Amino acid sequence: MTERVDHRVRDDTSPLDPAVLAGAESFARSWATAVIGSSYVPMTRAEVAQHLQDLTEMLVEALFASPFRTAPGYEIGSRLVDAHFTGTDTLGRTIQLLGDDLLAELGATGDDRLQSRLAALQGALAAGYARALRERTLAEQEAIRAAVLDARDQAESMLRASEARFRAMFTEAAIGIGIADIDGRILDVNQALQDMLGFSVEEMRQYNVRDLMHPEDAGSVWRLYDQLIAGECDHYRAEKRFHRADGEQVWTHLTLSLVRDDHGEPQYQVAMIEDVTDRHLLQNRLRYQALHDPLTGLPNRALFLERLGRVFNNRAKHVRAGLCYLDLDGFKVINDSLGHDTGDQLLVEVGRRLDHSVSGEGKLVARMGGDEFVILVEGSTGEQDIVDVADRVLTELEAPIRIAGHELSVSASIGIVERQLSGTTSADLMRDADITLYWAKADGKARWALYDPERNAREVARFTLSATMPRALERGEFYVEYQPLVRLEDSTVTGVEALVRWQHPEFGRLAPDRFIELAEETGLIVPLGRWVLRKACEEARRWLVEFGDAAPFVSVNLAVRQSRDPELVRDVKRILDECALPPHHLQLELTESAIMGTADEPLEALRALCDMGVRIAIDDFGTGYSNLAYLKHLPVHELKIAGSFMEGLRAENEEDPVDSQIVATLVQLAHALSLGVTAEGVETPAQATRLLRLGCDTGQGWFFARPGPPENIDSLLRGDL
Amino acid sequence: MERPNWAPGDIDLERPSVARIYDYWLGGAHNFAADRAVGQKALEYMPELRDVILNHRSFLRRAVRHLLERGVRQFLDLGSGIPTVGNVHEIAQGADPTSKIVYVDLDAVAVAHSRSLLNGNERVNVLQADVRDPAAVLASPEVNDLLDFDEPIAVLMIALMHFVSDDEKPAAIIGGYRDRLAPESFLAVSHAGYEADEETGSYRAVRSMYDRSVTPMTYRNKAEFTSLFDGFELVEPGVVRMPAWRPESPDDLEPSGRPFPAFAAVGRKA
Numbered sequence: 001m002t003e004r005v006d007h008r009v010r011d012d013t014s015p016l017d018p019a020v021l022a023g024a025e026s027f028a029r030s031w032a033t034a035v036i037g038s039s040y041v042p043m044t045r046a047e048v049a050q051h052l053q054d055l056t057e058m059l060v061e062a063l064f065a066s067p068f069r070t071a072p073g074y075e076i077g078s079r080l081v082d083a084h085f086t087g088t089d090t091l092g093r094t095i096q097l098l099g100d101d102l103l104a105e106l107g108a109t110g111d112d113r114l115q116s117r118l119a120a121l122q123g124a125l126a127a128g129y130a131r132a133l134r135e136r137t138l139a140e141q142e143a144i145r146a147a148v149l150d151a152r153d154q155a156e157s158m159l160r161a162s163e164a165r166f167r168a169m170f171t172e173a174a175i176g177i178g179i180a181d182i183d184g185r186i187l188d189v190n191q192a193l194q195d196m197l198g199f200s201v202e203e204m205r206q207y208n209v210r211d212l213m214h215p216e217d218a219g220s221v222w223r224l225y226d227q228l229i230a231g232e233c234d235h236y237r238a239e240k241r242f243h244r245a246d247g248e249q250v251w252t253h254l255t256l257s258l259v260r261d262d263h264g265e266p267q268y269q270v271a272m273i274e275d276v277t278d279r280h281l282l283q284n285r286l287r288y289q290a291l292h293d294p295l296t297g298l299p300n301r302a303l304f305l306e307r308l309g310r311v312f313n314n315r316a317k318h319v320r321a322g323l324c325y326l327d328l329d330g331f332k333v334i335n336d337s338l339g340h341d342t343g344d345q346l347l348v349e350v351g352r353r354l355d356h357s358v359s360g361e362g363k364l365v366a367r368m369g370g371d372e373f374v375i376l377v378e379g380s381t382g383e384q385d386i387v388d389v390a391d392r393v394l395t396e397l398e399a400p401i402r403i404a405g406h407e408l409s410v411s412a413s414i415g416i417v418e419r420q421l422s423g424t425t426s427a428d429l430m431r432d433a434d435i436t437l438y439w440a441k442a443d444g445k446a447r448w449a450l451y452d453p454e455r456n457a458r459e460v461a462r463f464t465l466s467a468t469m470p471r472a473l474e475r476g477e478f479y480v481e482y483q484p485l486v487r488l489e490d491s492t493v494t495g496v497e498a499l500v501r502w503q504h505p506e507f508g509r510l511a512p513d514r515f516i517e518l519a520e521e522t523g524l525i526v527p528l529g530r531w532v533l534r535k536a537c538e539e540a541r542r543w544l545v546e547f548g549d550a551a552p553f554v555s556v557n558l559a560v561r562q563s564r565d566p567e568l569v570r571d572v573k574r575i576l577d578e579c580a581l582p583p584h585h586l587q588l589e590l591t592e593s594a595i596m597g598t599a600d601e602p603l604e605a606l607r608a609l610c611d612m613g614v615r616i617a618i619d620d621f622g623t624g625y626s627n628l629a630y631l632k633h634l635p636v637h638e639l640k641i642a643g644s645f646m647e648g649l650r651a652e653n654e655e656d657p658v659d660s661q662i663v664a665t666l667v668q669l670a671h672a673l674s675l676g677v678t679a680e681g682v683e684t685p686a687q688a689t690r691l692l693r694l695g696c697d698t699g700q701g702w703f704f705a706r707p708g709p710p711e712n713i714d715s716l717l718r719g720d721l
Numbered sequence: 722m723e724r725p726n727w728a729p730g731d732i733d734l735e736r737p738s739v740a741r742i743y744d745y746w747l748g749g750a751h752n753f754a755a756d757r758a759v760g761q762k763a764l765e766y767m768p769e770l771r772d773v774i775l776n777h778r779s780f781l782r783r784a785v786r787h788l789l790e791r792g793v794r795q796f797l798d799l800g801s802g803i804p805t806v807g808n809v810h811e812i813a814q815g816a817d818p819t820s821k822i823v824y825v826d827l828d829a830v831a832v833a834h835s836r837s838l839l840n841g842n843e844r845v846n847v848l849q850a851d852v853r854d855p856a857a858v859l860a861s862p863e864v865n866d867l868l869d870f871d872e873p874i875a876v877l878m879i880a881l882m883h884f885v886s887d888d889e890k891p892a893a894i895i896g897g898y899r900d901r902l903a904p905e906s907f908l909a910v911s912h913a914g915y916e917a918d919e920e921t922g923s924y925r926a927v928r929s930m931y932d933r934s935v936t937p938m939t940y941r942n943k944a945e946f947t948s949l950f951d952g953f954e955l956v957e958p959g960v961v962r963m964p965a966w967r968p969e970s971p972d973d974l975e976p977s978g979r980p981f982p983a984f985a986a987v988g989r990k991a
Contacts, residue, residue, distance in 0.1 A: 042778075042806050141751075144741070150837060155829060
């Protein structure tokens, strides 16, 4: 590199005689051949040969020089090293070749003086070579050691720069950083962490990581910590609270990382801690808002359902809970008459009273919306616990509430459910409480009702029936049976009552008392009644055709709702027309309350039917409330005395004088009004005999025949029986 | 926390260094006991190794001179090692003082030594980098401040690629350099290797000692060696045994009776 070598030792023309020169050239060639490959020299073979030629000439000159000096030999040795003939074989071969060949090549073999000079020059060459090589070796050793020092300095300064950078990062980081050893001894914390927790580094160093445990820490935080320390995981994140030096709390996001040594063994733990207190408080506020009713400040539906869900999630065997589902009575009236402001203030006061009367561990009062509240009681021991709560609430609400100069009395209805949690769900509990609240309302309000599974089952069955009824009508699950109305005097069948039945695919054959009321509620009674009417009229028409004057009329029940149906008259007329049935072959039976309670319009419908020639009968007479004065003016042809009066006439050898008297009076009353009388529920011959004696016109009951298919009537009419 | 990747590793003189072992074989004293121990051991396994090493050095000289004749004045010497006599800049700047050279080596000591020797030579830069990462080398100021990539550059890989395993994708590494080079640029490579049937116990012994004590070594055969020149046109005489690449005299081709265990070639980027 810097050691540039001038391969030309001398440029002037040699003063040596040509024969000697030729010998020198020949020697140089041998020399080159001997040493090439023994050292690395950055020269071509020709350059090496030239270099050695020059050195040979220098040597030969010194050999013959006067006065003789050994310095050139020394110089030649030195130049060999300079040219990087540093392989020690080079020196050995050179010395040997000089001794063996040089004098012979020069034609001076046997010249003792030259022999002696050559030996001296060989010695000098070896000394010069050794000295130059030694210096070169020392210089290179020194250079390489200096390079090592340089490289180390360089590496260290980079390391220092890197460490300074990391130190700056640690110190200046806005995130809190702490380092602890594997036993939890805190080694260092940065400024951000000191500020966050309010402790200095020195104070922090007194602590173990485990001292930073917070009672509210999730169990997972320390479970993961143990795993990390054991080297089972390398880092984890957690939400964690810390106590500040001033006693306040800090909410943080914690990331804990494990630092391992070169062998992979846990060595340090590094915590990165971000203060999220503000975010946490905001979240808390938002969460509070999301889970509370802004008007009353009570927990809202969402929080209640969440709590209820948790109760069910944490349930152990035999744990019980209860619910009061509460609804104010008549709140809508207050809202509508006094305004929403007053309504709202009322709700606030009710909420306050509820909260006041049921506060305590394991109890939660929530506003479900509107004027509905719910009280959850966890860990109840039985129904009585919840009944006590409900009683307390009802008492608490008794005192009038004064709002804007009004003294408002409010009451509430409460549905109570209390049960063991296993085997039920929160949805069941809520639904049952809701149903029970409805019962409390239906039972008269201002009270509580207790959930009753049997009542519920009945209602469910009722509901099932009412829900399946429309399709049942379409599918033809209904059918009509007929029971004869028999003239007592001569046992002639004068009429038949049409009675609807339901062949239910699940419940079997159902009597009208199971479904007529439901049909009334749902309104299905109108199409059902129309269907029965048509069926009965078709049958009546058939009897008329088959039996002529002996054919009975059909008596069809008309429900209250049907009697008020504006289409009634038109329906009846159309059916009679379509069946080609004379109107006097049809009798419609109405209950007392249906007829007496009617306003003008339905009464007009009855008159129209009556005018048409249809017979009208009052069913179950004597069990309702009849206005006897009014009765006189009604378009009625027949009274049917309720079967309950027949009890006393039943036995063969004694009779109840009161029942007997009532029936006699009713018969007289009817006859006084020119009405026919039919006794229902005639089950024994004694009853038939007594009724005849009392002047009753017609009888109906098992004594004569049970309700049955129309063919039974056919047989009766033919006199088959 | 991980040590940043720009922080140097420890400088451990107990660990043999490729660069210093080479210096030892070339007759230099830029080495320590651990280097010499490995160097001597290798010579015991394979006495002809010194000749092989001298030949790599000789190929370097011949290749640089040839490239100078072709007009190349910029050299990127990858894996340059300890600057022993007969270095690229001596040859190149001897021919044309304006020649520019960048030496690249991963060995911190070799780099520090090169810097101290070359301090003051404006046309030579020394870069400490891993030559297996062409992007990092080519992006360094040492390379970019000195070399003009619009002009031809000769990339030298002397006795280097047999320290790059197949897993490290040598072709991709060379491709990384090739793609930055202007047309008429060159690639010169010398590489320890032989055909499968030429393998001897001594070759294996040297390799396994290197694998164990210094750095893993991969001998390649002629076909594998030739594939390194993907994207280059081979200069005459193509891929040959190293001494046969443009020998300076017929005497350089000493018949040793056994095929020489190294290949060499120079390629020109089209």
